[in-house]
Amino acid sequence: MTVIITDTGFGTDDWATDFVALDALVANDCGAKALDLASDAEPHDIADRIDHFEMIRVDFPSFADGRGFTIAAQLRRLGFTGRLRARGHVIADQYAMARRAGFDEVEISDELAARQPEPQWLARANWQAHDYQARMRG
Numbered sequence: 511m512t513v514i515i516t517d518t519g520f521g522t523d524d525w526a527t528d529f530v531a532l533d534a535l536v537a538n539d540c541g542a543k544a545l546d547l548a549s550d551a552e553p554h555d556i557a558d559r560i561d562h563f564e565m566i567r568v569d570f571p572s573f574a575d576g577r578g579f580t581i582a583a584q585l586r587r588l589g590f591t592g593r594l595r596a597r598g599h600v601i602a603d604q605y606a607m608a609r610r611a612g613f614d615e616v617e618i619s620d621e622l623a624a625r626q627p628e629p630q631w632l633a634r635a636n637w638q639a640h641d642y643q644a645r646m647r648g
Contacts, residue, residue: 514616520631523617525544529565531548543564544564545566553581560590564593570599572598573604582608586612595616599622602631
């Protein structure tokens with residue numbers, strides 16, 4: 511099972527549609543509503559059909575792999591307005607960065623949720639207040 515994390519804490523997954531991997535999409539098939547992107551995906555590959563997706567989930571194979579943050583920012587710059595979810599090895603310390611990069615939510619395993627319980631995530635839920643650049647500008 512998985513845990514979905516938002517600014518309000520832990521929750522269950524309310525997404526009911528299957529995710530389709532980028533390499534499984536047919537060149538002209540825009541019927542998929544949810545897309546899975548690997549950490550090495552190139553967002554510009556879907557730029558021409560980005561508005562067809564309601565949800566995009568970006569994989570984080572390791573907490574040390576930050577490519578997903580770049581992918582999220584690129585998707586938002588390309589105009590994606592749907593739900594954007596980080597999935598995998600994202601840790602509580604990275605939650606504020608995930609939100610600033612453009613993610614709406616984070617999906618983690620039950621095992622990770624047991625090691626990093628909800629209070630650790632909620633401590634970073636006010637991600638806008640924890641922006642060091644804004645504090646520096648004053």
